Amino acid sequence: MSQLEEKTRSQASRAELATGSSSYEHVPPPVNATMKKASQTSKTELLKSIFDSMYVNDGNDQDGKKRIKEHIASDGGYKTREIGYFEYLFYKSLLVILFIIYGIFRYFQFQYNSLKLKIYNIYYNPINTPQLIRQDVTQLNKVPKRLAAILEVKPVGDVGGGVNGLLNDGSKLICWTVSAGIKHLTLYDYDGLLQKNVQQFREDIHIKLVKYYGPSNLPKFAIRIPHANKVYYNEMDENDSEDKKVVIEISLLSNRDGRETIVDLTKTMAELCGNDELKISDITMDLVDSELTQLVGNEPDLLLYFGPALDLQGYPPWHIRLTEFYWEPDNSAVTYSVFIRGLRNYAGAKMNVGK
Amino acid sequence: MIPDKLKDYLEAPFVWFIELIFEIIVEIGLWIKWKKYLFISLVFENKYVVKTTEFIKDILIYTLSVGPIPKHVSFIMDGNRRYARSQRVSLQMGHEAGGKTLLTLVYICKKIGVKCVSCYAFSIENFKRPKIEVDTLMELFAVKLDEFAARANDYKDPLYGSKLKIVGDSKLLSKEIREKVKVVESLTSKGELFILFVCLPYTSRNDIHRSMCKSVLKVLKTKEENKKFTLTPTTLSQEMYLEEFSDKCDVVIRTSGHKRLSDYMLWQSHQNATIEFSNSLWPDFAFFEMYIMLLKWSFFQNIQIQRGSLFSLKSHIRSRCKLFVNKEVNVNYFDLPEPPRAVSVTEKKG
Numbered sequence: 236m237s238q239l240e241e242k243t244r245s246q247a248s249r250a251e252l253a254t255g256s257s258s259y260e261h262v263p264p265p266v267n268a269t270m271k272k273a274s275q276t277s278k279t280e281l282l283k284s285i286f287d288s289m290y291v292n293d294g295n296d297q298d299g300k301k302r303i304k305e306h307i308a309s310d311g312g313y314k315t316r317e318i319g320y321f322e323y324l325f326y327k328s329l330l331v332i333l334f335i336i337y338g339i340f341r342y343f344q345f346q347y348n349s350l351k352l353k354i355y356n357i358y359y360n361p362i363n364t365p366q367l368i369r370q371d372v373t374q375l376n377k378v379p380k381r382l383a384a385i386l387e388v389k390p391v392g393d394v395g396g397g398v399n400g401l402l403n404d405g406s407k408l409i410c411w412t413v414s415a416g417i418k419h420l421t422l423y424d425y426d427g428l429l430q431k432n433v434q435q436f437r438e439d440i441h442i443k444l445v446k447y448y449g450p451s452n453l454p455k456f457a458i459r460i461p462h463a464n465k466v467y468y469n470e471m472d473e474n475d476s477e478d479k480k481v482v483i484e485i486s487l488l489s490n491r492d493g494r495e496t497i498v499d500l501t502k503t504m505a506e507l508c509g510n511d512e513l514k515i516s517d518i519t520m521d522l523v524d525s526e527l528t529q530l531v532g533n534e535p536d537l538l539l540y541f542g543p544a545l546d547l548q549g550y551p552p553w554h555i556r557l558t559e560f561y562w563e564p565d566n567s568a569v570t571y572s573v574f575i576r577g578l579r580n581y582a583g584a585k586m587n588v589g590k
Numbered sequence: 591m592i593p594d595k596l597k598d599y600l601e602a603p604f605v606w607f608i609e610l611i612f613e614i615i616v617e618i619g620l621w622i623k624w625k626k627y628l629f630i631s632l633v634f635e636n637k638y639v640v641k642t643t644e645f646i647k648d649i650l651i652y653t654l655s656v657g658p659i660p661k662h663v664s665f666i667m668d669g670n671r672r673y674a675r676s677q678r679v680s681l682q683m684g685h686e687a688g689g690k691t692l693l694t695l696v697y698i699c700k701k702i703g704v705k706c707v708s709c710y711a712f713s714i715e716n717f718k719r720p721k722i723e724v725d726t727l728m729e730l731f732a733v734k735l736d737e738f739a740a741r742a743n744d745y746k747d748p749l750y751g752s753k754l755k756i757v758g759d760s761k762l763l764s765k766e767i768r769e770k771v772k773v774v775e776s777l778t779s780k781g782e783l784f785i786l787f788v789c790l791p792y793t794s795r796n797d798i799h800r801s802m803c804k805s806v807l808k809v810l811k812t813k814e815e816n817k818k819f820t821l822t823p824t825t826l827s828q829e830m831y832l833e834e835f836s837d838k839c840d841v842v843i844r845t846s847g848h849k850r851l852s853d854y855m856l857w858q859s860h861q862n863a864t865i866e867f868s869n870s871l872w873p874d875f876a877f878f879e880m881y882i883m884l885l886k887w888s889f890f891q892n893i894q895i896q897r898g899s900l901f902s903l904k905s906h907i908r909s910r911c912k913l914f915v916n917k918e919v920n921v922n923y924f925d926l927p928e929p930p931r932a933v934s935v936t937e938k939k940g
Binding site: 265268269281283286288318326327329333334493494495498501502505509515519524544547549550552553555556558559560561580 | 893
């Protein structure tokens with residue numbers, strides 16, 4: 236069925252030519268949206284937005300329906316009625332008070348979490364030494380076969396922001412993964428910036444690996460871009476690298492590999508069915524699974540996210556079936572402590588499929 | 591010097607006294623242990639206590655309902671079996687307790703104003719479990735379905751006016767259950783206020799695969815009729831089991847501490863959805879915990895909405911209170927009173 240795969244790839248490139256590139260703006264879930272902008276907004280502004288909500292109607296009223304409330308009628312039946320003006324005002328002010336209480340609670344929770352993270356960062360500190368990382372990992376009874384991580388670009392003004400910060404984060408993560416002895420790593424970023432800057436990324440990885448292993452015995456890596464069907468190796472030593480074994484396989488994914496790839500595959504299947512090259516009864520789960528594995532990659536065992544609350548950001552939906560998620564609440568940096576704690580958590584997790 | 595024998599005699603009553611006290615403490619402890627449920631029921635099943643907690647709950651629910659509310663909430667009901675094991679009751683009892691929790695939570699969601707609740711009742715993978723357990727589960731489902739249908743049609747019940755849909759690969763179900771599902775769905779088909787989707791033999795991959803097959807058929811059909819039809823992610827979502835709610839799920843809640851989706855709502859929750867994990871087992875997952883989760887969502891959603899808008903409460907109130915605050919919000923420049931006479935220092939004469 237390699238025919239199916241090829242046609243899907245051409246389908247995808249055609250779609251990209253037509254629309255420029257995949258351009259859906261990512262809307263993060265509410266918690267992340269707020270936490271990410273927290274550095275730019277003051278507490279008074281947050282308080283103001285809470286008080287402003289006193290008057291603004293939202294939620295149910297978007298449909299133009301009046302608010303309804305259930306109550307027990309005199310005959311004992313449950314009925315619904317419109318909520319009165321003063322009653323509405325009462326509940327709304329109660330909601331504002333509740334929001335403020337929650338906000339205060341959340342503030343202390345945030346402080347507690349960030350203190351905890353700071354302590355972890357001191358406790359787990361590899362200082363560019365692969366031996367220490369390997370020492371941490373050998374204590375565990377298992378490591379994931381395939382690791383995935385969601386990276387995101389920070390605003391250019393921040394520390395470690397912009398594309399360079401992203402590439403730096405990615406190469407750091409690759410060094411840790413190599414040192415931990417995990418063979419497959421998937422890096423996902425929404426806009427596909429890692430894919431676009433793959434040459435620079437290779438250089439960055441090279442520089443980082445030299446820091447860890449020295450220039451003489453660099454481990455060999457392979458970067459795969461499933462969407463473009465391309466593979467890159469170490470740049471610097473192409474002549475003598477033939478005999479070396481590839482230590483890590485990195486695949487770069489973006490939002491394009493998610494829903495849209497599934498749509499492309501469906502289009503190709505429809506085309507083939509129209510030409511009588513494929514029967515509808517032949518489209519089985521196994522076929523779809525094997526095609527998507529070829530187009531996107533395998534399902535990871537552990538997915539690390541380095542943000543404040545879990546946000547999958549459109550990670551390929553077919554590939555997160557049994558994936559274990561790990562993130563640290565209120566964290567916002569790519570740090571080693573999150574990485575090793577994720578692995579520890581995975582080693583303690585029990586898997587049972589359906590049982 | 592006291593002889594050893596006398597020492598023993600003096601010691602004996604002392605030891606006896608201490609042992610007696612210990613025994614009394616142990617006896618009291620045992621008595622409390624035996625009567626524990628009596629105490630609990632005395633306090634928590636008291637008529638007035640129950641009434642006041644219900645009243646407070648109601649106020650909290652209506653308070654939340656005036657703010658932003660998620661449209662689609664989804665539950666992964668995990669932990670019934672562990673609950674049964676920890677309470678040392680049969681598996682069936684555990685599942686029954688889970689069913690009870692679901693109905694109460696669904697009722698709370700309906701009151702808050704959530705449009706749609708879906709829950710992961712049974713995975714296709716669950717057929718791997720021992721046959722006896724699968725059979726008892728199916729029997730339990732049949733009973734619960736009947737109960738729900740009866741309640742949805744009873745105008746005295748809080749679940750009145752809700753619609754029930756059983757979604758999933760129904761080929762895997764036995765014939766009796768399939769017929770029962772049909773009956774129940776037709777009984778509740780009039781409900782408009784609220785939809786409950788029960789995912790019974792469901793996996794998300796199966797859902798995506800089915801939707802792909804259906805889309806292929808649709809494309810072929812439109813080709814024959816010479817109509818234009820382009821496949822997009824939205825058209826693919828429309829073919830899925832959860833109808834209009836297939837595209838997005840606002841809040842996914844998974845209990846019992848596992849941090850994975852287990853083949854549920856992959857398509858719906860992989861972008862801009864909030865996924866919450868709770869450590870308590872499903873039958874223990876109660877009102878308060880869910881309320882905090884929804885409050886958190888509402889809090890942050892509220893801030894997100896306010897950030898985009900230019901609304902200001904201060905100016906709004908000011909514009910409303912014309913009687914007390916004598917200030918027009920927008921004034922014409924020429925309506926302002928004349929400023930004092932302008933005098934220049936340099937042009938001053940004598």
